[in-house]
Amino acid sequence: MYNSRNNKEIDYINLSNNVEIDLDGVNTLPKSNVNSINNHTTINSSFTPSTNITLNNLSTTTTATTSITSTTATKPIVNHLKPPKRTINNNKNDCFLSKKNKKSAIDLFDDVIPFEDAIELLKSNFELKYGIPPNNNNNNNNNNNNNNNNNNNNNNNNNNINSKQQLFETVEYKRESLNKEQLDILDNVLNGNNIFFTGPGGTGKSYLLHVMIKELSKKGIRSFMTATTGIAALNIGGTTIHSFAGIRTGNQPFKPLLEAAYSKKNNWKSCEVLIIDEVSMLDGELFDNLERIARLIRLKANVKHGYKKKADYPDPSKLPWGGIQIVLSGDFYQLPPVPSPIPDARDDFSLVKKRTHCFDAESWDSSIDIIVPLTQIFRQKDQYFSEMLSRIRVGNIDDKILNELRKCDKPLVNENGIQPTILYTTNNKVEEMNQKYLEDIKREQFEFIALDRNANQENIQDQKKINHLQSIFENSRKSCLATSRFNLKSGAQVMLVRNISSTLVNGSRGVVIGFINQSPEEQTKLIQFIQDQTIIEARQREKMIEQFRLSALYIRGQRHRYLPIVKFMNNEIEVIKPENYSVFYDNNERIYRVQIPLKLAWAVTFHKIQGVTLDCAQISLNKVFEHGQSYVALSRIKSLEGLQIIGDFSYSCFKIDKKVSDFYQNLNNSSKLKSKKSLPLIEDAQVLIENLKNGNPIHSTNINNNDSNNFNEIIKDNNNIIKDNIQYNDNNKINSNNSINNNNNNNNNNNNNNNNNNNNNNNNNNKNNNNKNNNNNNNNYNNNNSSNNNTPIQLPQKQEQQLFDSTIPIYFLCPISQNIMEHPYVAPDGYTYERSSILEWFDKRGSISFITKKPFSTSAILIPNRNLKAQIQDWVNRQPPQIK
Numbered sequence: 076m077y078n079s080r081n082n083k084e085i086d087y088i089n090l091s092n093n094v095e096i097d098l099d100g101v102n103t104l105p106k107s108n109v110n111s112i113n114n115h116t117t118i119n120s121s122f123t124p125s126t127n128i129t130l131n132n133l134s135t136t137t138t139a140t141t142s143i144t145s146t147t148a149t150k151p152i153v154n155h156l157k158p159p160k161r162t163i164n165n166n167k168n169d170c171f172l173s174k175k176n177k178k179s180a181i182d183l184f185d186d187v188i189p190f191e192d193a194i195e196l197l198k199s200n201f202e203l204k205y206g207i208p209p210n211n212n213n214n215n216n217n218n219n220n221n222n223n224n225n226n227n228n229n230n231n232n233n234n235n236i237n238s239k240q241q242l243f244e245t246v247e248y249k250r251e252s253l254n255k256e257q258l259d260i261l262d263n264v265l266n267g268n269n270i271f272f273t274g275p276g277g278t279g280k281s282y283l284l285h286v287m288i289k290e291l292s293k294k295g296i297r298s299f300m301t302a303t304t305g306i307a308a309l310n311i312g313g314t315t316i317h318s319f320a321g322i323r324t325g326n327q328p329f330k331p332l333l334e335a336a337y338s339k340k341n342n343w344k345s346c347e348v349l350i351i352d353e354v355s356m357l358d359g360e361l362f363d364n365l366e367r368i369a370r371l372i373r374l375k376a377n378v379k380h381g382y383k384k385k386a387d388y389p390d391p392s393k394l395p396w397g398g399i400q401i402v403l404s405g406d407f408y409q410l411p412p413v414p415s416p417i418p419d420a421r422d423d424f425s426l427v428k429k430r431t432h433c434f435d436a437e438s439w440d441s442s443i444d445i446i447v448p449l450t451q452i453f454r455q456k457d458q459y460f461s462e463m464l465s466r467i468r469v470g471n472i473d474d475k476i477l478n479e480l481r482k483c484d485k486p487l488v489n490e491n492g493i494q495p496t497i498l499y500t501t502n503n504k505v506e507e508m509n510q511k512y513l514e515d516i517k518r519e520q521f522e523f524i525a526l527d528r529n530a531n532q533e534n535i536q537d538q539k540k541i542n543h544l545q546s547i548f549e550n551s552r553k554s555c556l557a558t559s560r561f562n563l564k565s566g567a568q569v570m571l572v573r574n575i576s577s578t579l580v581n582g583s584r585g586v587v588i589g590f591i592n593q594s595p596e597e598q599t600k601l602i603q604f605i606q607d608q609t610i611i612e613a614r615q616r617e618k619m620i621e622q623f624r625l626s627a628l629y630i631r632g633q634r635h636r637y638l639p640i641v642k643f644m645n646n647e648i649e650v651i652k653p654e655n656y657s658v659f660y661d662n663n664e665r666i667y668r669v670q671i672p673l674k675l676a677w678a679v680t681f682h683k684i685q686g687v688t689l690d691c692a693q694i695s696l697n698k699v700f701e702h703g704q705s706y707v708a709l710s711r712i713k714s715l716e717g718l719q720i721i722g723d724f725s726y727s728c729f730k731i732d733k734k735v736s737d738f739y740q741n742l743n744n745s746s747k748l749k750s751k752k753s754l755p756l757i758e759d760a761q762v763l764i765e766n767l768k769n770g771n772p773i774h775s776t777n778i779n780n781n782d783s784n785n786f787n788e789i790i791k792d793n794n795n796i797i798k799d800n801i802q803y804n805d806n807n808k809i810n811s812n813n814s815i816n817n818n819n820n821n822n823n824n825n826n827n828n829n830n831n832n833n834n835n836n837n838n839n840n841n842k843n844n845n846n847k848n849n850n851n852n853n854n855n856y857n858n859n860n861s862s863n864n865n866t867p868i869q870l871p872q873k874q875e876q877q878l879f880d881s882t883i884p885i886y887f888l889c890p891i892s893q894n895i896m897e898h899p900y901v902a903p904d905g906y907t908y909e910r911s912s913i914l915e916w917f918d919k920r921g922s923i924s925f926i927t928k929k930p931f932s933t934s935a936i937l938i939p940n941r942n943l944k945a946q947i948q949d950w951v952n953r954q955p956p957q958i959k
């Protein structure tokens with residue numbers, strides 16, 4: 076077998092007993108190059124640089140056929156058997172295929188990208204470039220949309236090798252290749268400085284981070300490489316800052332955030348250097364919260380590098396980030412933080428939190444020792460284009476630049492065999508283009524249909540109702556990115572739409588390399604097949620086999636009879652399983668969806684491309700809505716020749732944020748070395764203890780040294796509670812063992828501190844509830860005391876709650892305890908609280924409002940909010956059983 080990419084011979088393919096070789100179509104293969112020794116077949120392919128091998132489907136027999144094909148039609152040398160006819164699946168709903176349509180396990184590599192390429196994908200480290208190679212429009216063997224390596228045609232050879240290189244390019248990150256600016260930054264980091272380095276797109280910020288992480292590890296310094304978005308994290312081979320910190324979406328108020336962060340306390344404690352890339356997308360408030368979390372969790376931190384004895388190490392609570400060295404990288408002229416709507420806030424934009432940049436953060440000045448600019452642009456070699464981009468970046472646009480960009484309206488020539496990446500601002504346009512590219516793959520199509528159910532978990536037959544449910548999901552893209560139905564084919568470029576592990580996150584891209592099905596016999600064959608692929612590293616084979624075994628067990632009895640197998644850019648191979656989603660609709664009802672968390676991804680939105688370098692792209696600047704958005708899209712491309720702009724655009728597409736330009740202006744005016752400002756203060760220990768117990772928000776006040784023991788106690792308590800009650804799995808998903816019913820089935824006493832904390836943990840981790848929003852929502856329900864129901868609310872069973880924890884309406888939660896209210900009462904401030912919680916608050920603080928902190932003008936009378944109570948009870952009763 077010939078590997079056309081690196082001209083290496085692969086000296087054998089193992090085929091099982093009943094496998095025959097079909098060399099139909101091979102023209103240049105000399106007989107001597109095919110040696111069949113018992114059941115072991117050796118193909119020596121030193122003869123040609125472009126032989127392609129595919130395993131074809133044998134669905135009606137258990138025999139697999141290996142065919143070596145070429146584009147030139149010469150008689151085969153060996154031609155034992157014709158491949159049996161493929162069973163074409165006519166059932167478009169083949170997510171629920173009938174048994175008779177079952178296919179061979181060998182299908183995994185049949186009907187997929189050419190076998191050679193699949194193996195290549197499986198064994199190699201590869202960097203899947205954005206964009207697709209040509210030939211998708213061709214039938215037969217040209218539909219190998221990943222590599223296009225089956226051309227013996229000399230004319231095409233260069234193009235194909237090129238395209239392979241583009242698709243599988245790996246960059247070597249070496250210290251020697253750094254320029255002076257980059258080296259300077261590296262030295263600063265190795266010397267222990269807290270640094271922010273910044274510069275236009277393409278100045279090698281991410282490149283430098285790759286080298287930096289290697290250098291730090293050489294010195295034995297424990298560093299964590301993170302980025303603000305999943306896609307940026309993948310770009311640097313790290314994880315998201317959220318995942319590192321254990322804070323899920325990070326939208327919660329400080330206290331729940333702190334509690335959640337304990338799930339990753341080992342990260343926090345052991346971290347010596349924390350690297351955050353694409354920091355322009357980090358919200359200022361979150362920056363402050365992370366800084367405070369670091370200080371609180373690291374009271375007993377490990378000794379920082381540079382200190383010989385632990386005793387010499389200063390008190391971490393007095394050090395920015397608790398003594399963690401901070402390395403920030405990014406360009407504030409690029410995408411700003413995404414406004415964070417409160418999840419499930421039903422599109423009420425008044426609830427969208429105001430965003431800030433992290434240079435606005437209170438702790439910014441004390442966190443950063445040095446700010447260093449990078450100026451040399453690596454990405455664009457063309458000085459003219461690079462200068463144009465520099466001006467676009469800072470909003471210095473004139474007619475000349477616009478005209479120059481308007482000239483980029485011609486279709487791109489596919490000289491290097493790469494189709495341009497298609498970039499649109501909106502998802503609709505992206506979907507339309509992806510559909511078109513999928514149609515171009517001439518392979519069997521698998522349709523994945525979501526299982527949508529209403530709150531009663533009824534299986535809905537009525538098409539009208541189904542359509543209605545689907546339209547609700549489609550309108551709730553924030554809560555559910557998984558579409559009601561979509562098609563996949565082997566070779567399709569896809570993107571995850573949900574975090575499924577710490578390394579496979581929303582935005583991770585990959586290629587579908589096959590489909591796994593239900594039949595145990597088929598699984599056995601598949602596993603055997605993988606075992607035979609000795610070309611794949613043994614450990615990886617074992618991992619794959621284990622995963623296939625588990626997936627086989629998983630899909631037995633499931634409705635999804637086929638699951639896609641995806642090879643991701645980070646080389647992970649994953650069988651993608653359905654995920655549960657739920658969204659609100661009228662009258663606070665919820666509906667539920669089970670669907671595979673994938674979407675097609677030849678075309679992507681601007682937001683999914685930050686940090687990436689592209690050879691060529693087709694960009695539409697239509698509907699640009701964000702500062703820096705156009706600059707991010709345009710600056711991905713290496714040269715003007717690789718740029719096609721479709722549709723019209725105007726000055727308004729190149730908006731910049733005044734606050735950002737002021738920030739850079741101030742930097743220009745001041746020295747690089749910044750004078751350190753004092754740290755923002757953390758809550759007084761005694762107050763913190765109280766707040767943690769009572770579920771109050773934490774505000775900045777001064778730390779009292781004498782209270783550090785108390786701090787430790789709180790932290791220990793919290794650790795235990797969290798350990799006992801909340802387990803994060805690797806996927807950052809929640810397995811909350813301590814569901815809300817712990818407190819509510821029989822226990823009305825929320826004054827118990829442990830319970831309070833437990834409840835907080837649950838709620839904080841399952842909801843991103845912001846007190847403000849609770850308040851807003853509670854307001855809506857005040858004084859509607861229509862029903863009279865004083866019986867305690869029965870909350871859902873433990874198991875059910877785990878599944879639906881994330882679905883609790885936020886206005887059902889008490890602003891103090893963050894727990895679902897059993898006895899909601901309206902206080903004189905107009906807000907609704909859990910009776911026991913507000914009474915406890917009055918006991919401690921007197922007649923002042925928990926929310927406004929203002930004294931009540933009237934006496935502290937509480938009025939039961941019966942309407943809200945009825946709604947909670949109703950919701951609880953309608954909680955569906957676990958989806959089977």
Ligand SMILES: Nc1ncnc2c1ncn2[C@@H]1O[C@H](COP(=O)(O)OP(=O)(O)OP(=O)(O)O)[C@@H](O)[C@H]1O
Pocket residue numbers: 246252253254257274275276277278279280281282283406453454685686687688710
């Ligand atoms: N010192 C270097 N030597 C060789 N190539 C480099 C060097 N630094 C960066 N590059 C290359 O320049 C290109 C852009 O680098 P990189 O993506 O790191 O830039 P960036 O500043 O992070 O860009 P952005 O802000 O757009 O994310 C990449 O192709 C990278 O491999």
